[in-house]
Amino acid sequence: MSNASIPEKLLKPYNPVTEEADIYKTWEESGYFTPENMIRDGLTAPDAKPYTIILPPPNVTGTLHMGHALGGTIQDILIRYHRMKGFRTLWIPGTDHAAIATQSKVEKEIQKKEGKSRHDLGREELLKRVEAFAKESHDTMVQQIKTLGFSCDWSREAFTLDEKRSLAVRTVFKMMYDDGLIYRGNRIVNWDPKGQTTISDDEIVHEARKATLYTFKYAKDFPIAISTTRPETKVGDVAVAVHPDDARYKEYVGKEYDTVFCGVPLRIHVIADKEVDPAFGTGALGVTPAHSQTDWDIAERHNLPKDTIVINEYAKMTVGDERLMGKKVLEAREAIVQWLKEERLIEKEESIDQNVATAERTGGIIEPLPKLQWFIDVNKPIPARANKTLKELMREPVGEGKIAIVPDFFGKTYFHWIDNLRDWCISRQIWYGHRVPVWYRGEELHCDIEAPEGEGWVQDQDSLDTWFSSGLWSFSTLGWPIQSEDLALYHPTSAIVPAYEILFHWIARMILMTEYVLGTIPFKTVLLTGVVRDGQGRKFSKSLGNGIDPLDIAAKYGSDAGRMALIFGTAPGTDMKLSEDKIKGMKHFANKIWNITRFVLSQEDTGALKQDLVDEFDALAKGITADLDALRLHGAAEKLYQYLWTRFADEILEASKKEEGYGATLHYILAGSLKLLHPFMPFLTETLWQLMPLSNKRQYIMIEQWPAAN
RNA sequence: GAGCGAUUAGCUCAGAUGGUUAGAGCGCAGCAUUGACAUUGCUGAGGUCAGAGGUUCGACUCCUCUAUCGCUCACCA
Numbered sequence: 001m002s003n004a005s006i007p008e009k010l011l012k013p014y015n016p017v018t019e020e021a022d023i024y025k026t027w028e029e030s031g032y033f034t035p036e037n038m039i040r041d042g043l044t045a046p047d048a049k050p051y052t053i054i055l056p057p058p059n060v061t062g063t064l065h066m067g068h069a070l071g072g073t074i075q076d077i078l079i080r081y082h083r084m085k086g087f088r089t090l091w092i093p094g095t096d097h098a099a100i101a102t103q104s105k106v107e108k109e110i111q112k113k114e115g116k117s118r119h120d121l122g123r124e125e126l127l128k129r130v131e132a133f134a135k136e137s138h139d140t141m142v143q144q145i146k147t148l149g150f151s152c153d154w155s156r157e158a159f160t161l162d163e164k165r166s167l168a169v170r171t172v173f174k175m176m177y178d179d180g181l182i183y184r185g186n187r188i189v190n191w192d193p194k195g196q197t198t199i200s201d202d203e204i205v206h207e208a209r210k211a212t213l214y215t216f217k218y219a220k221d222f223p224i225a226i227s228t229t230r231p232e233t234k235v236g237d238v239a240v241a242v243h244p245d246d247a248r249y250k251e252y253v254g255k256e257y258d259t260v261f262c263g264v265p266l267r268i269h270v271i272a273d274k275e276v277d278p279a280f281g282t283g284a285l286g287v288t289p290a291h292s293q294t295d296w297d298i299a300e301r302h303n304l305p306k307d308t309i310v311i312n313e314y315a316k317m318t319v320g321d322e323r324l325m326g327k328k329v330l331e332a333r334e335a336i337v338q339w340l341k342e343e344r345l346i347e348k349e350e351s352i353d354q355n356v357a358t359a360e361r362t363g364g365i366i367e368p369l370p371k372l373q374w375f376i377d378v379n380k381p382i383p384a385r386a387n388k389t390l391k392e393l394m395r396e397p398v399g400e401g402k403i404a405i406v407p408d409f410f411g412k413t414y415f416h417w418i419d420n421l422r423d424w425c426i427s428r429q430i431w432y433g434h435r436v437p438v439w440y441r442g443e444e445l446h447c448d449i450e451a452p453e454g455e456g457w458v459q460d461q462d463s464l465d466t467w468f469s470s471g472l473w474s475f476s477t478l479g480w481p482i483q484s485e486d487l488a489l490y491h492p493t494s495a496i497v498p499a500y501e502i503l504f505h506w507i508a509r510m511i512l513m514t515e516y517v518l519g520t521i522p523f524k525t526v527l528l529t530g531v532v533r534d535g536q537g538r539k540f541s542k543s544l545g546n547g548i549d550p551l552d553i554a555a556k557y558g559s560d561a562g563r564m565a566l567i568f569g570t571a572p573g574t575d576m577k578l579s580e581d582k583i584k585g586m587k588h589f590a591n592k593i594w595n596i597t598r599f600v601l602s603q604e605d606t607g608a609l610k611q612d613l614v615d616e617f618d619a620l621a622k623g624i625t626a627d628l629d630a631l632r633l634h635g636a637a638e639k640l641y642q643y644l645w646t647r648f649a650d651e652i653l654e655a656s657k658k659e660e661g662y663g664a665t666l667h668y669i670l671a672g673s674l675k676l677l678h679p680f681m682p683f684l685t686e687t688l689w690q691l692m693p694l695s696n697k698r699q700y701i702m703i704e705q706w707p708a709a710n
Numbered sequence: 711g712a713g714c715g716a717u718u719a720g721c722u723c724a725g726a727u728g729g730u731u732a733g734a735g736c737g738c739a740g741c742a743u744u745g746a747c748a749u750u751g752c753u754g755a756g757g758u759c760a761g762a763g764g765u766u767c768g769a770c771u772c773c774u775c776u777a778u779c780g781c782u783c784a785c786c787a
Contacts, residue, residue, distance in 0.1 A: 294785040569723045588749040599746035
């Protein structure tokens, strides 16, 4: 054995829990998460190229889960790697107010605990409660982020609903309004009766259900039978539509019938429209303009009245006698079916598979209703952007490769989504969020960044879709609308690392907003992560109770082990199963590194370097660098694991026991390996770095130079 | 209905532009040992790379089809 003295700390087995505890604080106090401090202290060149990532802001609806941990770990690896590589590296953290999600969560809790609705509390009091909840949730998440070791610049922390971001929102709204891209229109919207608000197409979740398709006539003397799964809406019918080529109904097209349906008088026009599928049901469609998007469109094409509303915002009937009036839609459906049976009007009842539209946040069944709402026009040419539409502005940078989506097959999904995109409904009837910056006084309407001068102005009651403000995130976090230095330096950002689930919700909206506002891309690379599932392949969820809190992992195995387990063997954009065994295995790996260090430090750092081993290590460093540059983080992690355990520990260290003269080589490889490993396991490597007897080392491994130039 | 993906060792998954005997982790079997490390070491078993065709000197990798699973989107009432 040797005479070199082993640091006392290393004589004990590795205990990640005690070792990880204070390191983050030390890093934070050093100020080196802020790139300007790196430059000030000569650790980064003043003219270094910037490398920027903006953290996808987690919703202030609770706590972070393993999905956040995965995305954050990937970002932290990229950030730490680029910082060591000498880039002017910036990672901006922040949180998202998540309007509907947060408000409905707080509402539910208040309802449960106090039996009160938001209307019992009033706007002001509810907002107070929501903000308190959001604050608490924010603090928890920040603590989690720090525990995970994410090296973000807290001096630049942002919130989608803070003052700066709020100014950005109002400024963009005004720009779009002035450009005619934001308009107010009376259209069929997705109304969520449970949440009492509109939602956008992207906030709908379709649920497969069994439904009964009823085939019947409005009345005995009515010539055509129709099929529907929603008989209760038929009291709002204005027409029956058939396909123009359908010989069965040709003689009726153009005629009008007065009839009485379950006590409600109807005037039905028979029309021909090519949208009707002659093979479905009877091939005849009862047209209910106010309660179906398809029917609304048909009504528009045929100049039919569209104002016959029979269902209200509480999904209750507003017409008919005591059988219908005030009844919930399902009760009304039963009442009408019973009436149809009594009148012997039913021809057929069949069970069919149907997709029911529900609201993703409340689970409420969507009731299509015509309402006056604010929309963003995605098909209007924009003069300032070479007459391109927002759709084109979203499509182009991805199509032309200015933005790379990784893995690239998600690009196809992205285009498919754009092709089907309709105008974006941005107004919400909830209180938590950015208030629509529009004021009314009588017939006057005023859209501006600030409230207008003068008496009598009343602000629009609605708030904005939360994705409106998160769409600005890439540049609102950098200070826009102020033309800040940050904006000039760090934008467009280098990469964004979201879960593929929010490709449309968020990534598409950011591209839309950034292209519109700044005429440039928000980021160069979109690195998508998959869904983290439990060991049995199930999604983590509250109801299953299979969620893992990153804090629990940290307490049991150390954050480094959790981070490594998330990265190891996980290709971008693919779902992964995370088992406790895998995390445990990575804790063992951390311990292995600990012991490797103990052994190496027991050897004197003397003698000549063994060139073949040095070359081998340098080649490894090069390979890992190439992997990181190509975003193959899992490849880099596996190479390191493989080399350090199988090659360095099992072979090289063993050889050194049998033969003299390895000292300098072992120290060389260990120092280099700790640096390569640092982005993946920052706590462990920092702890060990502090024990390394190197003459020319920097204060933290975090700010060391990356061992491989490539 | 449309789009997308997956199918590789018992399990969980990697395989960057096609190139000698297909890799890892866990698990399994046998052996060893208090050695830096039992949170260990050594040895080993285990795969017709879903199936069928095609392109090629050569295919896990590219193309076509089939099967199974999964995801996303969707105004068929």
